[in-house]
Amino acid sequence: MSTDAPLTTTSYALLGLLGVRPWTTYELTRQMDRSLGRIWPRAQSKLYEEPKKLVRHGLARAEKETVGRRPRTVYSITPDGRRALAEWLGHPGAGPVLESEQLLQVFFADSGSTSDTLATLRAARAWAVERNADNLATARDYAAGRAAFPERAAQTMVVGRFLTEYYRLVANWADWAGHIVECWPDQPRDAEADPAEMAETLRRADWSRTPPDDCEPAPARPAPGTV
Incomplete structure (x- = not known):
């Protein structure tokens, strides 16, 4: 596994989305905002880097595609990614942090x-x-x-x-x-x-x-x- 920056809760949130189905980076950020934004809000600028980190860790793969004349990258979870996600789910996370x-x-x-x-x-x-x-x-x-x-x-x-x-x-x-x-x-x-x-x-x-x-x-x- 890569010695890249350690995985964060946001990394596992995106890994969880990849466990549902493959997504492009744009789709991931939209889905993150739509389905997870109310419980784990994060700036879009940060989200665009997370899929690349998952690839460097061997937890996701990136495949280049072309839609019309426009290239895009589709990310999908790897077997190592599914194991890492399951391991993360096996450890109860921290409780809510109230900020108002x-x-x-x-x-x-x-x-x-x-x-x-x-x-x-x-x-x-x-x-x-x-x-x-x-x-x-x-x-x-x-x-x-x-x-x-x-x-x-x-x-x-x-x-x-x-x-x-x-x-x-x-x-x-x-x-x-x-x-x-x-x-x-x-x-x-x-x-x-x-x-x-x-x-x-x-x-x-x-x-x-x-x-x-x-x-x-x-x-x-x-x-x-x-x-």
């Missing part, structure tokens, strides 16, 4: 105004609704049998449920937080925490003490802002 400018702004709301915070919360909800639109469209495509890769419905459903709950969480939290902040004075630094809401936050934070012990679906828990 809106949450950061709410955290430091006491240096701004209540109206600014309310605007941020409205933007957070709008973000969740916008992101969920694509998520909903994909779910409908799978339900109607017109998805691009119907044979991968089981895997897509599991990840899709996470995204569905995540976007709904953000929207419900923004609604709940909006009701709280609407009662703040004009200067957030003068706001006081509601004891009942503090107690409810503590109760919700204690959810991990009783995890489900079998394969039955865990009972749905109301999201913040719901009954």
Whole structure:
């Protein structure tokens, strides 16, 4: 195997796409954005180099083709690539990393105004609704049998449920937080925490003490802002 730069999670993400079918570099970057951009966003400039790295490692092969007068390179996975992908899947990866400018702004709301915070919360909800639109469209495509890769419905459903709950969480939290902040004075630094809401936050934070012990679906828990 090559002593080239080590493989990254992005390398394995592209290797996973090659495990589905061969792609050109352009198709890989589009598919990366379309299907993985919500869970592993990466700049296109970085993605164009990754297939070449996989080839240097012997995990993918590159074949030149001509479409009309235009040449293109098609990448496909090698047997070594499939083994490397399977090995990577055998080691649980790192958990999510939350990065939200809106949450950061709410955290430091006491240096701004209540109206600014309310605007941020409205933007957070709008973000969740916008992101969920694509998520909903994909779910409908799978339900109607017109998805691009119907044979991968089981895997897509599991990840899709996470995204569905995540976007709904953000929207419900923004609604709940909006009701709280609407009662703040004009200067957030003068706001006081509601004891009942503090107690409810503590109760919700204690959810991990009783995890489900079998394969039955865990009972749905109301999201913040719901009954």
